[in-house]
Amino acid sequence: MIDALYIAASGLRSEQKQIDVISNNVANMQTPGFKRSRVNFADVAGTALPAAVANDAPARAAEPMPGGTRISSTISEFDTGELKPSGNPLDLAIDGAGLFELELDNGTVAYTRDGQFRLDGEGTLRTMQGARLANAPQIPLEATDVRVSSAGEISVLMPGDTERSVLGAVELAVFGAADALQSVGDNRYTATLAAGTPTYAVPGEAGSGKLQQGYVEMANVQMIEEMSSLVMAQRAYQLNARVLQAADQVLETINNLRR
Numbered sequence: 001m002i003d004a005l006y007i008a009a010s011g012l013r014s015e016q017k018q019i020d021v022i023s024n025n026v027a028n029m030q031t032p033g034f035k036r037s038r039v040n041f042a043d044v045a046g047t048a049l050p051a052a053v054a055n056d057a058p059a060r061a062a063e064p065m066p067g068g069t070r071i072s073s074t075i076s077e078f079d080t081g082e083l084k085p086s087g088n089p090l091d092l093a094i095d096g097a098g099l100f101e102l103e104l105d106n107g108t109v110a111y112t113r114d115g116q117f118r119l120d121g122e123g124t125l126r127t128m129q130g131a132r133l134a135n136a137p138q139i140p141l142e143a144t145d146v147r148v149s150s151a152g153e154i155s156v157l158m159p160g161d162t163e164r165s166v167l168g169a170v171e172l173a174v175f176g177a178a179d180a181l182q183s184v185g186d187n188r189y190t191a192t193l194a195a196g197t198p199t200y201a202v203p204g205e206a207g208s209g210k211l212q213q214g215y216v217e218m219a220n221v222q223m224i225e226e227m228s229s230l231v232m233a234q235r236a237y238q239l240n241a242r243v244l245q246a247a248d249q250v251l252e253t254i255n256n257l258r259r
Contacts, residue, residue, distance in 0.1 A: 002251075004243060004244075004246075004247040005244060005247050005248070005251075006068060007068040007243070008068075008240045008241070008243040008244035008247065009068075009240075009244065010044060010068030010069050010070060011068060011069055011236065011237075011239075011240035011243070012237060012240045012241065012244070013071075014039075014041055014069045014070065014071055015233050015234075015236045015237040015240060016237065017039055017071055017074075018039045018229075018233040018236075019230065019233050019234065019237065021037045021038070021039050021074060022226055022229050022230045022233060023230075024037065025037060025221045025226050026221065026223070026226050026227075026230075028219055028221065029219050029221045029223065030218070030219065031187065031219050032114050032115075032116055032187075032216045032217060032218060032219070033081075033112060033113040033114025033115065033116075033187045033216075033217055033219070034081075034114075034187055034218075034219035034220075034221065035076040035077060035078055035081075035113060035187075035219070035220060036076070036077050036219070036220055036221045036226075037074055037075065037076050037077070037183070038074070038075055038076075038077060039071055039073075039074050040071070040072045040073045040074070040075065041069050041070070041071060041072060042069065042070055042071075042072035043068075043069060043070075044068045044069060044070050075179040075180065076178075076179060076181065076183055076189070077179060077220065078097070078099075078113070078178045078179060079220050080094070080095060080096060080209070080217065080220065081217045081218045081219050081220035081221075082217070082218045082220075083095060083212055083215045083216070083217055083218070084215060084216050084218055085214055085215055085216075086116075086214055086215060086216045087214060088116075088214060089146050089147070089148070089213060089214055090116075090117045090118060090119065090125065090146065091115060091116050091117065091213070091214055091215060091216050092115035092117065092148060092170070092211050092212070092213060092215075093115050093211070093212040093215035093216055093217040094113060094115065094172065094203070094208075094209045094210075094211060094212075094217060095209045095210050095211070095212050096204075096208060096209020096210060097172075097174055097178070097207055097208055097209050098172030098173065098174050098201070098203065098208035098209050099111040099112060099113055099172065099173050099174075099175075099178070099189070100112050100113070100114075100115060100133060100134075100170075100172065100173070101133075101134040101135070101171075101173045101198070101200075102127060102131040102132065102133060102134060102188065103131065103132040103133075103134045104131055105130070105131075108190075109134065109190075109191075110131065110184065110188040110189060110190055111173055111181065111188065111189045111190070111191070111198075112127070112131075112187050112188050112189065113187065113217055114127065114128075114187040114217075115211075115216065115217065116128050116216060117133060119139060119141065121141075122138065123138040123139045123140055123141050124136075124138055125139070129186055131188075133170070135170070135171055135200075136154070136168070136170055137154055137167040137168030137169075138167070139154065139156060139167060140156065140158065142158070142159055143156035143157065143158055143165075144156065144157050144158075144159070145157040145164075147164070147213065148170065148211060148213040149211070149213075150203060150204060150210040150211050150212070151169070151202055151203050151204050151205075151210070151211070152169040152170035152171060152172070152202060152203040152211055153166060153168075153169045154166070154167045154168055154169060154170065155167065169202065170203070170211065171200045171201065171202060171203075172200070172201055172202075172203050172208045172209070173198040173199070173200055174198060174199050174200075174201055174206065174207055174208050175191070175195045175196055175198050176195070176196035177194055177195050177196055178195060179195075180192050180194035180195040180196075181195045
């Protein structure tokens with residue numbers, strides 16, 4: 001009965017985490033660049049005592065038995081969300097694999113799929129939270145008609161010029177196992193050993209997606225799928241709660257018999 005308590009408790013903890021993750025997915029359905037998360041579970045192996053054997057029989061090792069469940073990982077799924085036109089030429093959406101690399105104020109780097117950029121006072125492309133788009137060229141503030149090709153090439157039309165000037169290009173970071181990236185909030189991710197070392201590619205090459213200027217990638221959350229998962233998680237939570245309650249009642253009965 002004690003084992004039943006621990007198994008039920010582990011199930012309650014795991015399903016509570018599942019419900020929290022699903023709720024976060026639903027809450028961010030309208031967040032540009034948001035990637036839904038999924039919880040992976042693993043069995044906890046307990047050890048059963050070996051059955052009684054005759055004195056002359058060889059000893060048998062203890063056999064593994066179910067010991068509940070635990071959360072092995074929480075991953076983000078990076079399939080492309082719906083691309084919606086924004087009308088802002090500095091908004092960039094990735095149609096396919098890859099992430100934008102950002103330089104943070106503390107000197108570290110992070111990665112994101114949220115391509116809503118703005119120019120600061122020096123012509124630097126920055127996110128809405130102020131992080132700088134790494135390896136991106138500066139855009140003169142007096143430049144007009146900023147264009148970004150599907151391959152990431154940035155060109156502008158300067159005052160008095162009749163031909164466009166190419167300033168540089170935006171590269172994408174591609175990971176071998178993007179789902180192993182560590183989420184750090186604000187639609188940002190950091191590299192991990194499991195994700196591998198990023199490779200940098202021209203958009204549309206080396207397995208990376210192409211850029212869509214003037215578009216915003218929406219969250220890849222599907223309401224029907226999330227609600228179905230939420231219902232199953234709630235039912236699993238209720239079943240584990242019933243197991244916990246039943247084990248408590250049995251233990252109470254046993255305790256009363258000893259009186």
